[in-house]
Amino acid sequence: MYRYILSFSLSCLALFAYAEPPASLNGWNLVFNDEFDGESLDKSKWNPTYNWGHTHNHRAYCVEENVSVSDGLLRIKGEARRHPDAPATCKNGSDVYSLDYTSGAIDTRGKFDVKYGYIEGRFKMPPHSGTWPAFWTLQDGWPPEIDIFEVPHERTDHHYYLHYTKTDWYASHGSAWDHEASFGGVHKGPDKSADFHNYGLEWNENYLKFYFDDKLIASYNRPTEINQLAANYIIINLAIGGWAESGSRPIDVTSNNPAYLECDWVRVWKRNETPLITSPTIRLYSMDLKQCLQADGHSLRLGDCSDPSAIASVVDLGGSCRINFGDQVFEVPNESTAAGAPVGLWGWNGKAHQQLNLYRQNDFSSLVVTMQFAHSGHYVQTKEESVVQDYLPTSGLSHYWQILQGDESPTGLTDLENEPIFVRYMDGMLSIITNSSDSQSNREIAIYDLSGSLLYHFSMNRDVTDVPLHLSKGVYSIKMFDGRIHTNRFIVK
Numbered sequence: 476m477y478r479y480i481l482s483f484s485l486s487c488l489a490l491f492a493y494a495e496p497p498a499s500l501n502g503w504n505l506v507f508n509d510e511f512d513g514e515s516l517d518k519s520k521w522n523p524t525y526n527w528g529h530t531h532n533h534r535a536y537c538v539e540e541n542v543s544v545s546d547g548l549l550r551i552k553g554e555a556r557r558h559p560d561a562p563a564t565c566k567n568g569s570d571v572y573s574l575d576y577t578s579g580a581i582d583t584r585g586k587f588d589v590k591y592g593y594i595e596g597r598f599k600m601p602p603h604s605g606t607w608p609a610f611w612t613l614q615d616g617w618p619p620e621i622d623i624f625e626v627p628h629e630r631t632d633h634h635y636y637l638h639y640t641k642t643d644w645y646a647s648h649g650s651a652w653d654h655e656a657s658f659g660g661v662h663k664g665p666d667k668s669a670d671f672h673n674y675g676l677e678w679n680e681n682y683l684k685f686y687f688d689d690k691l692i693a694s695y696n697r698p699t700e701i702n703q704l705a706a707n708y709i710i711i712n713l714a715i716g717g718w719a720e721s722g723s724r725p726i727d728v729t730s731n732n733p734a735y736l737e738c739d740w741v742r743v744w745k746r747n748e749t750p751l752i753t754s755p756t757i758r759l760y761s762m763d764l765k766q767c768l769q770a771d772g773h774s775l776r777l778g779d780c781s782d783p784s785a786i787a788s789v790v791d792l793g794g795s796c797r798i799n800f801g802d803q804v805f806e807v808p809n810e811s812t813a814a815g816a817p818v819g820l821w822g823w824n825g826k827a828h829q830q831l832n833l834y835r836q837n838d839f840s841s842l843v844v845t846m847q848f849a850h851s852g853h854y855v856q857t858k859e860e861s862v863v864q865d866y867l868p869t870s871g872l873s874h875y876w877q878i879l880q881g882d883e884s885p886t887g888l889t890d891l892e893n894e895p896i897f898v899r900y901m902d903g904m905l906s907i908i909t910n911s912s913d914s915q916s917n918r919e920i921a922i923y924d925l926s927g928s929l930l931y932h933f934s935m936n937r938d939v940t941d942v943p944l945h946l947s948k949g950v951y952s953i954k955m956f957d958g959r960i961h962t963n964r965f966i967v968k
Contacts, residue, residue, distance in 0.1 A: 486678050494673050494689055495929050496593035496744045499794065500833040500844065501751055503744035507587050508647050511549045516542055516581065525712070526584040529561070532570065533607060535578035536561035538929035542579040544867075551713040553578040553606055553624045553734040555726075568652075572716065576728065580712035588706040589743055591793065595675035595686070595709070596741040600626050602668040605726030606939035607719035608670070608736040610674055612707035613726030618655050619703045621683070623676045627719040630668040630911075635659045635676075635685045635693065639700045648884070650703065658700070659685075662692050671739055678704075679746075679793035681830070682849065694849060696827040711738060746794060751835065751842060754880035758785045759798075762843060770800035773808075773819050775862045780879065789878075795830040795849050797823065804829045807864055814849040816860045826850070841886045842878045869950045869964060896961040899955055905942045907935070919956040924949065 489737035496503045514642035515594050516523055516539075525531060536558040542831050543550050554577050556949065561574040607627040618640055622724055624633040636659030639645070644654040665672070683701060685693045695701075713736040720726055728734050758780050761766040767780035768787070778785070788799045798805035803820035806829040823829060827850035838845045845867070846855040853864035856874040868874055877885055897908040907920065922931040922944075929942065930951070946967045955961040 477816040494595055494597070494742070495910070496595070497684075497686070497689075497691070497832075498797075498834040498928065499675055499746060500835050501747040501749060502835075503593060505742060506589065506592070506745045507583075507743040508740065509549075510547065510548055511544050513544055516544050516549070520586055521581040521583060522586070523579075525580045525710075526582050526708075529571075530565035530567075530574065531580075531712070531714065532572070532717050533714035533719070534572045534574060535576040535714060536565075536574045537578050537580040537712065539579070541577055542581055546784050547739065549581075549711070549738040551579040551581075551608075551711065551736040551738075553601065553603075553713045553728055554738075554937040555728050555730045555733075565773065570717075575943065576715040578713045578715055578724075580710065582613075582708055582710040584708040584726065586708075587743075588708045589745070590704065590706040591679045592743055592745040593675060593677045594623065594709065594741075594743050595673055596623070597671050597673050598624070598667075599671045599737040599739075599741035600630055600668040601713070601736055602630060602666075603726075603728050603732070604724050605716060605719050605728060606734045606736075607714035607717060609710070609712055609714065611710050612676075612712060614705045614707050617652055618649050618650060619700075621676060621678070621704070621707065622659065624674045625718075626667060627717075628724060632661050632663050632667050633667060633674070633687075634661050637683055637695070637697070637700060637704075639703050642699050645703060653674060658695055658697060660693050662687050671737070677794070679795070681792050681795060682827070686733075689924075691852065694827070695847060696825075696830065698825070706924075709741065709743075711736070711741070718726055747831075749792070752789050752878060752880065754883075756786050756788055756881060758879040759787060760877040760879050760885045761857050761873075762839075762877055763872040764860075767879070768862065770803065771822055773803070773821060775805075775818055775820065777857070777860065777862070780885065789833075792830060795832050797829055798831060799823075807851065809850060810850060811864075812853070814853060814865045815858070815863050816853075818855055818864055831855070836875060839875075841879070841883075842880070843875050844878060845874050846876060867950075896953060896955045896963050898963055898965040900944075900946060900965060900967050901943060903943055905944045905946070907942065907953075909941055921954045921956075923952045923954075 484756050524537045529537050541552045558577045564571050564573050610623045610626045618638040620638040622636040626633045636657045640650045640658045641654045641656045655897045673688050677684040681698045682696045755768045764777050766777040767785040769778045769784040771775050790797045804823045806821050808819045810828040830849040832847045833844045854867050854874045899906045920933050948967050952964050
């Protein structure tokens with residue numbers, strides 16, 4: 476599955492790849508997971524069909540026997556068979572469905588629910604037309620509903636949504652199914668029935684962020700609608716017909732060709748609530764130019780850290796944050812998403828161009844972060860004497876900011892690079908060389924992408940220098956632990 480081991484000469488190297496939630500300032504705690512490593516569904520975590528019964532908005536009658544666990548996978552089977560217990564039809568709203576198929580569904584209602592956090596699962600879709608696999612969350616009453624994925628049509632497309640009650644009606648009456656609205660989109664990419672992929676949701680009181688294979692694909696800053704959500708439980712189901720069925724997309728599940736939705740794992744994390752920023756005032760120190768950000772009207776400049784104009788504060792928005800200089804807020808003027816656009820100051824309006832994700836950089840002895848704007852995905856960095864938003868650079872310190880709390884003084888880099896690690900990647904082989912003289916027989920290697928997500932972690936015997944890895948084009952960082960910590964970056968072209 477997604478976790479695997481490669482061994483070289485009696486375990487001289489063990490290699491693991493696994494998903495993690497997006498990098499965050501305070502980190503995450505795993506609060507729920509099912510790796511589906513047993514021989515049957517864990518009923519302490521899941522109900523073996525829809526908690527409300529066997530039917531929903533499609534043509535399959537869902538039963539426990541069509542849900543199985545084996546070989547590290549959850550499998551939900553959809554088949555062209557009328558179940559003996561199924562009624563002739565079922566009704567959902569004004570729609571009536573003939574129940575000519577049998578399938579399965581599971582949910583966590585009454586066993587686990589979550590409000591705010593990061594929810595992720597690894598799935599492989601059935602290739603069959605007319606099937607409608609889904610990974611979603613719900614609370615009692617509808618709407619609201621979060622769809623992490625639905626794949627009703629082409630297997631290259633998955634839909635992601637929040638369904639909610641129209642806000643004007645909700646403000647006066649509360650939830651109402653006949654006043655439903657939604658926001659979301661469609662991700663177009665690889666054939667999602669050809670292999671396993673990761674589907675994730677980051678959720679807090681201000682935004683929903685949707686991820687595919689650990690990459691952000693959409694972000695919505697809609698707190699009015701999002702705040703209709705209470706604690707939600709998780710649902711995985713394989714629908715047949717319904718939204719998935721039309722004249723151009725007939726159901727091709729047959730008696731000798733069943734469909735399977737497969738899931739490798741489901742994991743849920745909650746943000747660590749222990750704050751790393753505890754001081755009411757901070758200053759932002761550029762590791763590149765060795766100066767602090769200062770307010771200058773609606774602009775920012777770099778100067779002496781002791782100047783009162785350098786004093787700022789951080790307001791936690793439940794995952795993202797805003798940075799205040801007096802009564803003004805760190806922002807990108809005119810909501811520009813352009814790379815190289817200057818960063819400035821203005822009054823708070825709550826939009827995403829005034830919200831930042833702070834990501835701690837663990838290669839420093841002090842609290843050093845990168846700052847990413849929620850609306851553009853660009854990072855705050857120095858460019859000559861100015862401060863701009865731009866793509867994450869592949870080298871240098873222009874995007875690193877030390878957070879000085881209270882009267883704290885700036886500190887520099889640790890001595891992580893006194894004994895550097897040299898890396899070369901060619902033809903699927905990663906070559907690792909270091910001039911470290913440490914006597915430890917094994918070395919721990921960790922490889923990250925530029926967002927800070929851990930891609931690989933493995934142990935290497937000191938006699939091994941070449942590791943077969945599949946890496947796509949891009950920039951990666953590598954850390955080696957052998958009594959000391961060594962870091963570097965490398966590019967795969």
